[in-house]
Amino acid sequence: MLRTALRNVLAHKTRLAMTVLAVCLGVAFISGSLVFADSTTAAYRAAMSKNYADIAVSVSPKSAPGASTDEQYGALDDALVRKLSAIAGVASVRPMANGSVTLAAKDGTPMRADNMLGRFGVSYIPGSDGTDSRYPLTSGRAPRDSVEVALDRGTAAAAGYSLGDTVTLATDGPVLKLRLVGLVSTTDSRVNAGGTLAVFDKTTAQKLFATPGHYDGIDLTAAPGTDQFELANRVSAVLPADRAEATTGIAQANQQSVFIAGKTKSYERLPLLFAVVSLSISTFLIINTFTMLVTRRTREIALLRAIGATRRQVVHSVLAEAALVGLAASALGFVLGLGVATVLPNVLDTSGDLLPSGPLVIGPAAILASLVVGVGVTALAAWLPSRRAARIAPIEAMRTAEQPPSAMVSRVRGAVGLIMVVLGAGLLFSLSNATSADDDDLQTAMFGCGILVTGLIVLAPLLAGPVIRLIGRLTTGFGVVGDLARENTLRDPRRTAATAVALMISTALVSDLAVINHSTNQALDVQAAAGLSADYVISTRNTTTAIDSAAVQRVANVPGVRTASAVADSTISAGPLVKTVSGVDPKTVDDVMKLHFLSGSAKDLGPSKLAVSHSFARDHHVTTGEQIKANIGPGTGDRDEPHTVVGVYQDNPTAHDVLGYRADVQKYAFLRDSVQRILVRTTDGTVSNDLEKRLRAAVSDSPLLKVQSRAQLVQEQAGVAGDLLTLMFGLLAIGVLISALGLVNTLAMSVSERTREIGVLRAIGMDRAGIRRMIRLEAIYVAAFGTLLGLAAGLFGAWKVSGLANGAIPQYSFSLPWPTLALVVLLSLAVGTAAATLPARRAAALSPLEAVTQT
Numbered sequence: 001m002l003r004t005a006l007r008n009v010l011a012h013k014t015r016l017a018m019t020v021l022a023v024c025l026g027v028a029f030i031s032g033s034l035v036f037a038d039s040t041t042a043a044y045r046a047a048m049s050k051n052y053a054d055i056a057v058s059v060s061p062k063s064a065p066g067a068s069t070d071e072q073y074g075a076l077d078d079a080l081v082r083k084l085s086a087i088a089g090v091a092s093v094r095p096m097a098n099g100s101v102t103l104a105a106k107d108g109t110p111m112r113a114d115n116m117l118g119r120f121g122v123s124y125i126p127g128s129d130g131t132d133s134r135y136p137l138t139s140g141r142a143p144r145d146s147v148e149v150a151l152d153r154g155t156a157a158a159a160g161y162s163l164g165d166t167v168t169l170a171t172d173g174p175v176l177k178l179r180l181v182g183l184v185s186t187t188d189s190r191v192n193a194g195g196t197l198a199v200f201d202k203t204t205a206q207k208l209f210a211t212p213g214h215y216d217g218i219d220l221t222a223a224p225g226t227d228q229f230e231l232a233n234r235v236s237a238v239l240p241a242d243r244a245e246a247t248t249g250i251a252q253a254n255q256q257s258v259f260i261a262g263k264t265k266s267y268e269r270l271p272l273l274f275a276v277v278s279l280s281i282s283t284f285l286i287i288n289t290f291t292m293l294v295t296r297r298t299r300e301i302a303l304l305r306a307i308g309a310t311r312r313q314v315v316h317s318v319l320a321e322a323a324l325v326g327l328a329a330s331a332l333g334f335v336l337g338l339g340v341a342t343v344l345p346n347v348l349d350t351s352g353d354l355l356p357s358g359p360l361v362i363g364p365a366a367i368l369a370s371l372v373v374g375v376g377v378t379a380l381a382a383w384l385p386s387r388r389a390a391r392i393a394p395i396e397a398m399r400t401a402e403q404p405p406s407a408m409v410s411r412v413r414g415a416v417g418l419i420m421v422v423l424g425a426g427l428l429f430s431l432s433n434a435t436s437a438d439d440d441d442l443q444t445a446m447f448g449c450g451i452l453v454t455g456l457i458v459l460a461p462l463l464a465g466p467v468i469r470l471i472g473r474l475t476t477g478f479g480v481v482g483d484l485a486r487e488n489t490l491r492d493p494r495r496t497a498a499t500a501v502a503l504m505i506s507t508a509l510v511s512d513l514a515v516i517n518h519s520t521n522q523a524l525d526v527q528a529a530a531g532l533s534a535d536y537v538i539s540t541r542n543t544t545t546a547i548d549s550a551a552v553q554r555v556a557n558v559p560g561v562r563t564a565s566a567v568a569d570s571t572i573s574a575g576p577l578v579k580t581v582s583g584v585d586p587k588t589v590d591d592v593m594k595l596h597f598l599s600g601s602a603k604d605l606g607p608s609k610l611a612v613s614h615s616f617a618r619d620h621h622v623t624t625g626e627q628i629k630a631n632i633g634p635g636t637g638d639r640d641e642p643h644t645v646v647g648v649y650q651d652n653p654t655a656h657d658v659l660g661y662r663a664d665v666q667k668y669a670f671l672r673d674s675v676q677r678i679l680v681r682t683t684d685g686t687v688s689n690d691l692e693k694r695l696r697a698a699v700s701d702s703p704l705l706k707v708q709s710r711a712q713l714v715q716e717q718a719g720v721a722g723d724l725l726t727l728m729f730g731l732l733a734i735g736v737l738i739s740a741l742g743l744v745n746t747l748a749m750s751v752s753e754r755t756r757e758i759g760v761l762r763a764i765g766m767d768r769a770g771i772r773r774m775i776r777l778e779a780i781y782v783a784a785f786g787t788l789l790g791l792a793a794g795l796f797g798a799w800k801v802s803g804l805a806n807g808a809i810p811q812y813s814f815s816l817p818w819p820t821l822a823l824v825v826l827l828s829l830a831v832g833t834a835a836a837t838l839p840a841r842r843a844a845a846l847s848p849l850e851a852v853t854q855t
Contacts, residue, residue, distance in 0.1 A: 004304070008297070008321055014748075016321075018741040019282075019289050019378070020329045025734065026279035027333025027374045032340025033271040034366040039341060043358025044256070047189030055249035056222035057232045059084070062245045073214040075243035081218060087234050089226035094134070094219045097123040099209030101198045102545075102703045103151075104168040106160035110703035111196050113541050118195030120188075121171065123205030124150065132184075135199055139163065140182030146204045150182035152197035159196075168703065169198060171208050172671055173548040175700035271340065277509070278734045279377050281502045284457075285742040286325075286381035288498035290318065292749045294389045306394035315386045322382030323375055330374030334367065410462065417459030424452030428800035441804055449797040453508055456789055460497030460504070464785060465490055471784050475777060481770050484761075485777035488750070499746040500786030503828055506735015507790025508797070510824055515798035518817035525714050526811040531652035534565075534592040534679035535687055538699060538707050545704050546674030554698040555678050560691050563681035565592045568662050570669040574620055574630040574640075579657035581610075581632060582677075583665025592679035593654050599624040600647025602659060611647035611659040624648055632660065633668030654679075687711070736831050739786065743779050743835035751775065751843045758843050759851020768844035775840035776833055783832030787825055 059080075061073050076095070085093045101121030103111045112118050124132050124142045131137065135150075140163050143150050149167055151159070161167060165180045184199055191197045200208065210216045222231050228248040235246040294301070301314060309317075341360055427448030431441055456463075468489055475482040489496050538555065540547060547566075556564035568583035586605040589595070595602055602611055610630070612622065622628050622645050629640040649655065666673045682691065687709050695707050708716065751758070758771060766774075795816070802814040 004317055006320075006324070008293075008317075016289065016325050018745040019286050019325055020332060022282040022285045022738045022741050023279070023326065023329035023374055023378055024333035024336060025738070026275045026282060026377070027330055027370050028336035028340050029271045029275035029278065030373055031334045031337030031366045031370045032344060033275070034369055035337060035341035035360055035362060036271075036344045038361040038363045038366065039358060040345075042361045044189070045253070046358065050187060050189070052249040052253045054221050055219045055252070056226070056228045057220040057235050057249065058247050058252060059218040059220070059235065059239065059244055060247065061216065062243055073210040073216060075240050076210070076215040076218060077213055080239075080244075081215075083238055084218060084220060084235060087231075087238065089223050089231045089234065091221040091223040091226075094125055094221075095123075095215040096125065096217045096219065097202065097205035097209045097215050098217065099171060099205075100544075101169050101171055101196070101208075103155070103159060103196050103198060104701070104703040105158070106165065108168070108701060111155075111159060112194075113703050118190060118193075120191060120195055120197045121205070121209060122197065122199055123202045123209075124199050125202060135184040135186055135197075138183050138185050140180075142182055143178075143199060143201045143204070144181075145201060146207070147178055148181045148201070149178040150184050150199040151180060152186055152191055152199075153183050154192065155196045155198070156180070156183055167198075168701070170545075170702045170704045172544075172546050172674070172704075174550075175548070175702045271344065274730060274734060275373075277506075278738060279373065281505050281735055281738045283377065283381045284498055284501045284505075285738060285745070286322070286378055287384060288495065288742060289745055290322065290382045290385035291388065291498065292495065292746070294318065294385045294392075296749070296753065297389075298392055301389050301392045302394050305392065311390035314390045314392070318382055318386035318389050319379055322378045322386075326375035326378030327371075329378060330370045333374055334370040337366070337370065338362075413458060414462050417455050417457075417462070420451050420455030420458060422455075424448050424450070424455055425796070427451065428797065431800055431804060445797075445801045445804060448800070449512070449793075452797065453505065453793050456504065456793055457497075457501050460501060460789065461493040463789070464493040464496045464500075467785050467788060468496070468781050471781060471788075478773065478777060481766075481774045482777055485774045486781060488754075488774070489778050489781040495746060496782055496785065499742050500782050500789070502742050503735060503739035503783060503786030503831075504790040504793070506739065507787050507824060507828065508794040509735070511791050511794030511821060512798045514817050514820045514824070515795060515814070516801075518820065519798075519802065519812055519815045522815055523812040531594050531654035532592070532679070532710060532713070533590075533594050533681065534563075534710075535682045535685055536680040536692070536695060536707060536709055537713060538678040538680065538695060538705055540676045540704055541706065544670050546671045546676060547678060547699065547705060548702070549673070549675065551699045551702075552675060552678055555680060555695060558691075558694045558698050560683050560686055560694070561680055562683050563588055563591045563679075565589060565679045565681075566662065566675040567677040567679060568665040568669055568674060569656070569676040570633050570665050572630050572632050572658050572660070574628055577619060579616060581658040581660045581665055582654075582656045583660045583662035583669075584655075585662055589659070592681050593652065595652060595655060596650045598648045598650065600645075602647060602649075604646035605659060605661050606646075607661055607664060608641065608643050609646045609661060610643045611649060612645055613651045613655070613657050614648060615651050616657045617645075617648045630658075632665055634670055639668065736827060739783070739828075740831050740835045743782060743832060744838060746782070747775060747779055747836055747839035748842070750778070751839050755846060755851050758846055759848045762846065762848035762851065771844040771846075772840040775843050776836040779832040779836035780829055783828050783835075787828040791821070791825075 059076065061076055078095075081093055081095050084090060099121045100119045102113050102119050105111055122135065124135060126132050126142065132142070137150070138153055140150065149169070151161060151167070156162070159167075161180050163180055163183070167178050167180050169176050169178065182199070184197075186192070186197060188195075188197070203212070206212055206214060220231070220235065222228060228250055232246045232248050239246060304314065305311075338360060425448070427444055431445060431448075468486060472482065472486040475486070478485070538547065538551075552564060552566045555561060565585055565588040570581055570583070572579050572581035584593075584602070584605070586603050589602050589605075597611075598614060600611060605611060610628070612620075617623060620628060624645055624647055626645050627642050628645060630643050631640050633639075643660075647659075649659075666675075680695065692707060692709070699705050699707070761771065762768075799814055802812065
């Protein structure tokens with residue numbers, strides 16, 4: 001039986017190749033994501049080992065949340081540096097004043113402004129020879145005062161700067177214009193992976209990143225033979241325990257490894273999603289392929305049973321064929337996965353997280369996963385056909401035609417499918433009155449959609465007849481050829497349904513995502529400016545940076561500006577939930593924000609008073625007049641203070657979750673007394689390029705800031721769903737590709753089974769073009785059937801979950817993206833036509849005389 005299985009695989013290798021290709025796609029995504037994660041982690045660990053190779057112990061400041069800058073860095077001064085230098089086992093001590101600096105390129109474009117990581121500002125600390133070994137100069141000289149700066153060579157090249165140029169940069173407020181006097185090199189993997197590096201003299205760096213005369217860190221190198229942990233204990237003994245702490249270089253490298261492991265895990269999700277989708281769709285291709293092979297070999301299997309083969313041997317024979325196919329798919333998929341791992345950093349755009357590059361690392365997990373997935377999925381999918389093969393009795397060897405399923409089987413199938421469709425639809429209808437997208441409702445929606453699609457899969461063979469006959473009315477112009485194509489498609493409804501299911505699943509996913517994406521995009525467009533009365537918004541790119549305090553008055557003085565209202569953004573936590581709070585001026589907030597209060601008023605804001613959004617009030621069970629304990633700003637809940645709720649307003653993206661008194665928010669913000677937004681109301685609502693230029697000039701063209709009109713805010717929000725759009729068409733591409741393989745497989749088998757029939761058609765006068773047209777129409781019927789079922793499921797699911805989306809985005813409303821849906825339909829039909837090309841050509845090439853003589 002093993003030899004029989006091997007012979008059958010070799011005899012049908014062309015048809016099984018389609019199955020191999022389909023399965024290897026899923027294997028490629030899985031193995032590729034695992035190899036990518038292993039390679040990135042290994043490269044990062046190697047880079048971190050190199051970065052921390054000469055660091056035995058690092059000393060960093062320790063302070064209570066909300067402490068002033070002087071309190072935070074006060075312990076790390078030159079006196080501590082001298083004390084650390086005297087500790088036994090310390091070879092050298094390097095004090096540092098480092099931080100984050102945002103550079104503008106020579107053309108004014110901000111560099112990495114939207115990335116939290118990779119914008120490094122460091123101090124140049126010369127040694128006894130007058131040079132800094134960590135940042136060796138490659139040209140020019142080191143900066144000497146507050147008007148000079150040096151850049152990493154890569155940073156200067158990317159920004160277009162040369163020695164002598166004026167460099168525009170900012171830290172957390174005022175814009176600085178410094179002269180470029182030197183270029184340095186560095187072994188820091190984060191900089192070499194695309195980060196930016198600006199080097200300042202020690203005094204300037206201390207003013208920018210710590211306080212004058214103080215540092216934000218001190219690195220110690222150990223003498224030969226000194227243990228890091230022992231040295232860390234000695235260092236800790238001389239540190240003020242409440243103001244500084246010591247960490248070994250090994251511990252720092254391990255912390256970075258944990259960080260990068262989390263990053264690579266997040267990057268694995270997208271390829272793993274593609275793997276799940278492709279393997280799910282491939283399962284139906286495998287079932288269909290082996291079902292067709294078993295059907296074609298009915299007489300052969302019956303003869304094997306007649307000469308003594310047991311049912312178990314028949315099952316094992318079919319499963320052995322599937323295992324061989326899965327093994328081939330695993331091997332090919334693993335090789336393709338190496339290519340996936342190579343291109344993933346570019347496809348996923350990992351530059352924002354500064355992931356280092358390195359050689360591919362092939363671990364045992366990737367190899368084992370490829371084998372388990374490839375062989376396991378193929379064998380499991382072939383189990384049902386193998387059971388069907390085992391039920392073939394020896395008497396079947398005497399029959400010449402396949403027996404159709406019994407009426408009882410069809411009735412059971414219809415009942416089960418109908419129950420599942422009704423159950424799935426019922427779960428979705430239960431969400432009609434949902435007003436929020438909480439976990440329970442999301443789970444209900446997922447289960448409902450899954451059960452609905454599964455029910456349609458079960459019903460597909462029964463739906464094939466009426467649906468394809470309905471489609472056939474649109475092809476009456478093809479005459480007899482169209483009629484023959486329609487009847488051939490309906491000859492085996494189960495085969496037709498199994499072939500169409502792959503396209504149905506991908507179409508359902510894509511149409512569902514397309515509707516949600518389109519509706520969400522429209523809602524975001526409305527929401528972007530819905531809560532905004534201001535004509536311009538000047539904002540930082542995150543809450544860890546700030547607008548120069550003097551810039552607020554400069555903006556207010558710009559001709560054409562009626563109101564300039566400063567807003568301080570931070571975080572607020574009341575219990576386990578962390579939300580966003582906007583500190584505003586109650587005198588001007590109504591002039592720049594469109595606030596619809598359900599109770600209370602923004603005019604009542606003051607010290608220790610808050611206005612909260614409807615969602616915040618609902619989640620925290622508070623209303624106007626009640627008190628709530630909340631912690632404003634980063635840190636733990638040890639600063640919870642009572643606040644009075646003076647109003648509840650409808651959710652507003654401009655106001656965020658909570659409105660607070662600006663002075664209260666500034667007191668405990670990430671940067672104390674800072675401002676993150678200026679909402680600008682112009683005279684008569686004027687918006688112009690000249691006014692925008694004057695506003696940019698008022699904030700010194702800072703690379704930290706964005707100056708946007710309401711229209712630009714809407715345009716920015718329109719790009720939020722770009723990732724979903726990419727995902728949508730990626731899923732469509734996978735589904736279409738696997739569906740095409742299934743169509744080619746089915747049509748090729750159909751042509752092979754109908755060789756004599758095609759010969760008779762040729763003999764009675766049908767030309768080659770008619771044969772080709774008939775095969776193409778069969779493919780189009782199958783593709784149209786799968787597409788219609790998928791559209792029905794996808795659109796129904798998107799319609800019924802719109803309540804959940806409306807709870808998250810009040811402006812959300814169900815809206816159909818007609819161009820996208822039309823593209824999906826046309827693409828599906830085009831794939832059906834393309835998939836029929838080779839089988840149609842083969843059918844047309846059959847000689848009538850040879851075909852009618854085949855048995």
